[in-house]
Amino acid sequence: xxxxxxxxxxxxxxxxxxxxxxxxxxxxxxxxxxxxxxxxxxxxxxxxxxxxxxxxxxxxxxxxxxxxxxxxxxxxxxxxxxxxxxxxxxxxxxxxxxxxxxxxxxxxxxxxxxxxxxxxxxxxxxxxxxxxxxxxxxxxxxxxxxxxxxxxxxxxxxxxxxxxxxxxxxxxxxxxxxxxxxxxxxxxxxxxxxxxxxxxxxxxxxxxxxxxxxxxxxxxxxxxxxxxxxxxxxxxxxxxxxxxxxxxxxxxxxxxxxxxxxxxxxxxxxxxxxxx
Numbered sequence: 001x002x003x004x005x006x007x008x009x010x011x012x013x014x015x016x017x018x019x020x021x022x023x024x025x026x027x028x029x030x031x032x033x034x035x036x037x038x039x040x041x042x043x044x045x046x047x048x049x050x051x052x053x054x055x056x057x058x059x060x061x062x063x064x065x066x067x068x069x070x071x072x073x074x075x076x077x078x079x080x081x082x083x084x085x086x087x088x089x090x091x092x093x094x095x096x097x098x099x100x101x102x103x104x105x106x107x108x109x110x111x112x113x114x115x116x117x118x119x120x121x122x123x124x125x126x127x128x129x130x131x132x133x134x135x136x137x138x139x140x141x142x143x144x145x146x147x148x149x150x151x152x153x154x155x156x157x158x159x160x161x162x163x164x165x166x167x168x169x170x171x172x173x174x175x176x177x178x179x180x181x182x183x184x185x186x187x188x189x190x191x192x193x194x195x196x197x198x199x200x201x202x203x204x205x206x207x208x209x210x211x212x213x214x215x216x217x218x219x220x221x222x223x224x225x226x227x228x229x230x231x232x233x234x235x236x237x238x239x240x241x242x243x244x245x246x247x248x249x250x251x252x253x254x255x256x257x258x259x260x261x262x263x264x265x266x267x268x269x270x271x272x273x274x275x276x
Contacts, residue, residue, distance in 0.1 A: 002061050002227050004054075004112065005179075006128040012229065013128050016111040022066065023058045026110040027051035027094065028121050029071040029082075042135040042173060042184050045089060049170065050132050050178045050230065051114045052091040056263040057226045068105045069094040088166040090265040117179070130230075133181045135173065167266050168192040174232045174264065196266060202243055203257050204271040205250070212251035214259055218242065222260055235260055 002023075003012045016023045030044050048069060055065040074082065079097075086093070096105035109126035117131040169184070172192040176182055222238055225231040242248060242256050261268040 002058055002063070003229065004128055004130055005229050007131040007179075008129050015128055016063070021062070022064045023055075024106045024108060024111045024127075025051060025054055025058075025065060025067045025114065026106065026112070026127075027067060027069045027114040028116070028119070029069060030116040030119060031072050042137055042169060042182070045085060045091075045169075046135050046173050046178075046182070047114055047116050047132045048086060048091050048094075049089060049173055050130065051094075052265065053174070053230055053232055053263060054112065054114065054130070055092060056265065057230060060223070060263055061227060066106055067092075067094040068110075069097045071097060085166075089170050090167060090267065130178065132178050135182045135184060137184045165193055165196060168196055171196060171236075171266055175236060177233055178230060196268075199239070199243065199257065199266075199268055200271045203254055203268050204274065206254035206257075207269070207272045209250035209254070211255060212249045214256045215248070215252060218256055219259075222256075226263055232264065235264070 001014055003014050005011070006013045027048050027050075030047060051067060051069070055067050058065045071079075071082070082097075083093075111127045112130060113121070113127055114130045114132065115121050117133045168189055169192070172184060172188055173182055175192070218238065222235050225234040225238070239257060239260065242253055245253075248256075257268050
């Protein structure tokens with residue numbers, strides 16, 4: 001069972017309403033700035049990122065998911081930039097992107113609407129409502145580039161070793177509950193990159209040991225956190241604990257990280273087979 005807090009009422013509601021096994025999700029991209037402020041940054045991408053986590057969690061619970069991304073009118077350049085940024089952040093492509101006829105693409109009224117907090121979305125009346133808190137990007141006093149620039153049109157090639165890992169932005173935005181504002185700073189982004197490097201190195205090492213099943217208690221705890229209002233932050237904390245536990249076989253740690261990454265989308269097994 002997947003439950004989220006409907007921000008209209010403040011109550012947890014089950015989605016989709018039983019017994020249907022199809023979840024219709026409509027995600028609303030916030031308006032992108034005008035003039036000089038034309039970049040697509042964390043402020044805009046946190047909403048579709050939460051929509052992606054919702055879809056991944058629903059699929060983990062055996063649901064089929066149809067997601068539509070409703071956007072303001074975008075120029076071809078902006079639409080292309082949006083596609084590229086969503087791809088490098090690991091956001092699964094929606095079935096349709098655009099400003100018109102979302103119900104037709106969904107095949108019916110939405111079960112859930114994912115919107116930016118404080119926005120007035122006239123056509124987001126159907127279903128439960130998830131409001132995603134804002135993101136502030138603050139340059140570091142140490143001279144680290146503005147983290148929002150990592151998501152601009154000149155996004156670095158993530159295959160280059162010296163390039164910043166865009167999935168560090170994903171980890172940073174998932175590190176707090178979706179209703180809590182996030183401040184993206186240079187040091188916070190550097191810490192997210194460090195965590196990803198360490199976890200990927202550990203996963204690659206654990207993969208060399210015999211496989212072991214995910215402990216049942218860990219599986220129940222993690223699935224319950226995902227299913228109860230998308231508590232991804234609790235799952236990230238659980239992984240940090242698993243990584244440090246001396247009583248768990250390496251094979252069980254590997255399977256735990258690999259399984260939960262189906263929702264986290266952090267490419268934690270990327271370095272398997274590439275150890276020096």
